[in-house]
Amino acid sequence: MLTAYIDCFSGISGDMLLGALLDLGWPIGELESLPRRLGLEGVEVRASEVRRKGLRGIQVKIISGQAQPLRTIRHITPIIEKAGISPDLKRKTLDVFTVLAEAEARAHGVAPEKVHFHEIGAVDTIVDITGVISGLDFLGVDEVACSPLPVPRGWIGSAHGPIPLPAPACAELLRGVPAYGVDVDRELVTPTGLALVKILAGRFDSFPEMTIKAAGYGAGARDLETGPNLLRVWTGESSLPAEQGIMEIRTHIDDMNPQWYQPLVQRLFETGALDVAICPIQMKKGRPGVELTVIAKWGMEQEISRLILEHSTSTGVRITKCMRFKIPRQEGTVRTKWGKVRAKLITRPGGREVLAPEYDDCLLVAKREKLPIELVFSEVTKAGKQTFEPGEKG
Numbered sequence: 001m002l003t004a005y006i007d008c009f010s011g012i013s014g015d016m017l018l019g020a021l022l023d024l025g026w027p028i029g030e031l032e033s034l035p036r037r038l039g040l041e042g043v044e045v046r047a048s049e050v051r052r053k054g055l056r057g058i059q060v061k062i063i064s065g066q067a068q069p070l071r072t073i074r075h076i077t078p079i080i081e082k083a084g085i086s087p088d089l090k091r092k093t094l095d096v097f098t099v100l101a102e103a104e105a106r107a108h109g110v111a112p113e114k115v116h117f118h119e120i121g122a123v124d125t126i127v128d129i130t131g132v133i134s135g136l137d138f139l140g141v142d143e144v145a146c147s148p149l150p151v152p153r154g155w156i157g158s159a160h161g162p163i164p165l166p167a168p169a170c171a172e173l174l175r176g177v178p179a180y181g182v183d184v185d186r187e188l189v190t191p192t193g194l195a196l197v198k199i200l201a202g203r204f205d206s207f208p209e210m211t212i213k214a215a216g217y218g219a220g221a222r223d224l225e226t227g228p229n230l231l232r233v234w235t236g237e238s239s240l241p242a243e244q245g246i247m248e249i250r251t252h253i254d255d256m257n258p259q260w261y262q263p264l265v266q267r268l269f270e271t272g273a274l275d276v277a278i279c280p281i282q283m284k285k286g287r288p289g290v291e292l293t294v295i296a297k298w299g300m301e302q303e304i305s306r307l308i309l310e311h312s313t314s315t316g317v318r319i320t321k322c323m324r325f326k327i328p329r330q331e332g333t334v335r336t337k338w339g340k341v342r343a344k345l346i347t348r349p350g351g352r353e354v355l356a357p358e359y360d361d362c363l364l365v366a367k368r369e370k371l372p373i374e375l376v377f378s379e380v381t382k383a384g385k386q387t388f389e390p391g392e393k394g
Helices: 013-023 028-032 073-081 085-106 123-138 167-175 191-200 257-270 302-310 361-368 373-383
Strands: 002-007 041-052 055-064 142-144 150-151 179-181 213-219 231-239 242-253 275-282 288-297 318-326 329-336 339-347 353-357 390-392
Touching: 013 028, 013 041, 013 055, 013 123, 013 191, 013 213, 013 231, 028 041, 028 123, 041 123, 055 123, 055 231, 073 085, 073 123, 085 123, 085 191, 085 361, 142 167, 142 191, 150 361, 167 191, 242 302, 257 275, 257 288, 257 302, 288 302, 329 373, 339 361, 339 373, 339 390, 353 361, 353 373
Parallel strands: 002 142, 055 213, 150 179
Antiparallel strands: 002 231, 041 055, 213 231, 242 288, 242 318, 275 288, 329 339, 329 390, 339 353
């Protein structure tokens, strides 16, 4: 399992992350072609090796040859949806933009869909977010972890005048993130960089246990008096299951038409829920009810909560931040006498591989061939990993 550890000893920004990924081996051509694939006209990406306090790093600049409009999340969503990237990368990209938009909106006291903020609308932010997610995918990173973040003091200019550091959007995004104060009066952590690690990093912690593969350095735009303005991203192989930060959103319901649950569950999955469970419970006064539990990534708790409160009779939800471990798995197909059937190849911690047939495919075969589904499961399992063909990563 390939782990990327983001070492933010001098802070983090989107362009610094891009530089570090290029230094790790992401081809520059992949990044240079990104504006075209996003449909952004007149936008160019330049990368060069620079020195920061005697240490080398890759600096990335996003240059726009023409005036760009102010964009809101409503304008950015179709840009990402039409981009020439995979559906999974589109979803992750929109997750980052949503978290960033909500933080900016809370900071300015307006609705996320109505705020016109240059930070979100600028083409460099679009390229930064889409590029980082694409670069991690190209390098085959399975898990992302991040160091605690440095919090500076002082002031920074904005379209609304001077604002205190960390910027208000960063102050919102820092909720739940380990941080420490530093005696520096420059912006070290940008909203874009923080939104990226808030969504992508499964944990904020010290250096993880792994066998080191490489280290890449991304350079900030200017020198710092206190040390090299660089971001370091380590990659390495870990034998442990992937640890990821998740949110559990729960609610108890005792007055809802049972026919309404399936549409709610479907909407939750379409929104990005990782799992949804409905369990029968006994509530006060002896009334039967259900407990609805939704598992989602960090940063999605507000969106999921709003959906539950809008499409159910619930009047409140409880949210718990927790960690989960995932063992490696590959999605693919197995060749059988009935044709290809989807399955997962799961690797247990000791290295033992287990084939898990996909229920929906087995059910279709059972109905078509008029066979017990148990027999179909058995045949797919017998086909084994010898006929397993990897497909999209699970």
